[in-house]
Amino acid sequence: PVIPVLVVDSVDVAVPLAEALCRGGLTVLEITLRSSAALAVIEKINEHVPAAIVGAGSVNTTSQMKSVKQAGARFVVSPGFTPFLAESADKYQLPWLPGVCTPGEILSAMQHGFHELKFFPAELVGGVAFLKALSGPFQNIVFCPTGGVSAATAKDYLNLDNVLCVGGSWVAPPDTVRAGRWEEIETLARQASVLGIT
Ligand code: 3PG
Numbered sequence: 008p009v010i011p012v013l014v015v016d017s018v019d020v021a022v023p024l025a026e027a028l029c030r031g032g033l034t035v036l037e038i039t040l041r042s043s044a045a046l047a048v049i050e051k052i053n054e055h056v057p058a059a060i061v062g063a064g065s066v067n068t069t070s071q072m073k074s075v076k077q078a079g080a081r082f083v084v085s086p087g088f089t090p091f092l093a094e095s096a097d098k099y100q101l102p103w104l105p106g107v108c109t110p111g112e113i114l115s116a117m118q119h120g121f122h123e124l125k126f127f128p129a130e131l132v133g134g135v136a137f138l139k140a141l142s143g144p145f146q147n148i149v150f151c152p153t154g155g156v157s158a159a160t161a162k163d164y165l166n167l168d169n170v171l172c173v174g175g176s177w178v179a180p181p182d183t184v185r186a187g188r189w190e191e192i193e194t195l196a197r198q199a200s201v202l203g204i205t
Contacts, residue, residue, distance in 0.1 A: 013037060065086065
């Protein structure tokens with residue numbers, strides 16, 4: 008139910024971080040291209056943490072699409088939708104989760120065959136109430152809200168029929184990662200991993 012959205016500054020923490028999240032039950036991990044280490048982190052997790060399904064996030068250009076494919080990303084997340092990125096994801100055979108936050112953007116994504124969309128930045132553009140409003144005209148679209156989702160609000164999103172999962176950085180706070188407090192991260196992951204079933 009929860010995709011950790013991760014900014015990993017150092018390749019040295021890649022394996023213990025991914026292992027802690029997987030032990031806690033979160034195995035689908037989004038490594039954002041917001042650090043220079045990101046591609047190496049994707050490679051390292053792929054090589055050493057077989058339980059993890061590692062993807063790339065904040066993929067904004069077609070050249071980044073190519074780089075993350077080469078690094079072994081199993082899926083790609085972008086903050087928005089463009090036809091160029093859609094073609095590029097297709098070219099590199101990468102499952103792609105494009106972002107939207109308006110009805111017009113949803114229509115563009117639908118025209119290109121996408122029905123599972125990231126809703127970003129979720130809290131700022133209207134959160135749960137906005138998603139409820141979208142469920143009327145867009146009955147066959149499901150969303151992964153991210154951006155400002157927290158341990159406190161994730162459940163409210165997951166209770167919506169048009170929400171498949173949520174994404175967020177709260178399960179791996181940067182200070183906790185830097186300090187190597189892996190048990191804390193495992194606990195946060197475990198709490199998040201049961202949100203969809205309780
Ligand atoms: C994203 O890229 O999905 C968001 O930046 C994650 O947002 P958060 O840090 O507020 O969870």
